[in-house]
Amino acid sequence: MDFASLINKEIKKKKQSHKVKLKKSKVIKTPDLAEDPEVGNTKNEIDVKTQEEQFVKKDDNELNKVEKNESQTPELTEDQINERLNALNALDESLSKEEKLKRLQYLIQLDIRNKKYKVWLDKEEEYYQDPEKQEITLKAIVNAELNKSILRIQIRISIKQIFHDWEQQAITDEDKSLLKETKKGILKLLYKLRTDKLSTEMLISLSTIFYHIQTNEFNKANESYMKLSIGNVCWPIGVVNVGIHARSSSSRITGSKSVSNIMINDSTRRWIISVKRLINYKEKKFKELKGYKG
CATH class of the missing domain: 1.20.940.10 (Functional domain of the splicing factor Prp18)
Incomplete structure (x- = not known):
């Protein structure tokens, strides 16, 4: 039996598991979403529109599957990614390029979802007016x-x-x-x-x-x-x-x-x-x- 090869395999496994742990420990912080502009209640009060939006963010898996608009993130350089994230006040220099790209894609999807929600609220507003x-x-x-x-x-x-x-x-x-x-x-x-x-x-x-x-x-x-x-x-x-x-x-x-x-x-x-x-x-x-x- 080749003990050297077995030892090498064990060393590789430990290195890989260590890398996985490091990745898991590195949490990506995402900026808080803006509250619904129509909310008029204080922080201690519960508004149906705000609560509904929070519910969708937290529990709904369907909205997390919004189609990615790949044209908005086509093979960007790290400088371009930094520039876009900075414009969204979401730049974190400690993240890797891949993590920054994932954050940017998430924010783009979030923007699409919020726009869809805004369109629906505009429809409702027509009924409130009449x-x-x-x-x-x-x-x-x-x-x-x-x-x-x-x-x-x-x-x-x-x-x-x-x-x-x-x-x-x-x-x-x-x-x-x-x-x-x-x-x-x-x-x-x-x-x-x-x-x-x-x-x-x-x-x-x-x-x-x-x-x-x-x-x-x-x-x-x-x-x-x-x-x-x-x-x-x-x-x-x-x-x-x-x-x-x-x-x-x-x-x-x-x-x-x-x-x-x-x-x-x-x-x-x-x-x-x-x-x-x-x-x-x-x-x-x-x-x-x-x-x-x-």
Whole structure:
């Protein structure tokens, strides 16, 4: 047996493992992202838009797969990379060229993602400027497949407006704690609405729930919520024809799900429960305005 060759192999392995450890110990610091310019809350308050953006940065793997624009980093020299990073206030001379290039590519992807988010916020702004556009209609729900983008925006705005009102009314520590927990739970839904990752069935159900909230029909909103949680599609009462000839097409939409939506996964369960809390808050405020007791 050639002991010399065995010793050499062991030395090489130790050197390689040492290099790997050094690389892992060298952490690349990335600059903090700018906060949403529309955020008006203090640092201690939670804003839905800011929280949603943080959620996307931290937990969403899909947005981390944004296509790299290779034309923006074509075989750059180290001086060119330094120049671009310096312009972004992200230059760290202690990094190697490869690490600097990775940082630059990351920042470019981040910029693309933030621009996409800004485009969506601009779309929402059009609805904020026109209250009539915020109203969910039966016609839009019936033709949900054709009106998905409209309904997605309307639901997001409805959610944010309820939160805004709730923030103004939250006085006790218990109210504030419930509000904070509800916001955290709803983030996944806000993201799914913005990125069109919600099924048509769920979109119909949510549209129906917020339609009933807007019309102050809270019994119907709660009925629709129950159907959403158990996995059935809920339509506004009287909208869908349930005659003999319509049953087959209706069954294609509603499906024959045996799994409750609230049992799909933990993040889905959290946002479904958060929707229920929004219904409860609006119902409570409506009763207070009407002078109901109990």
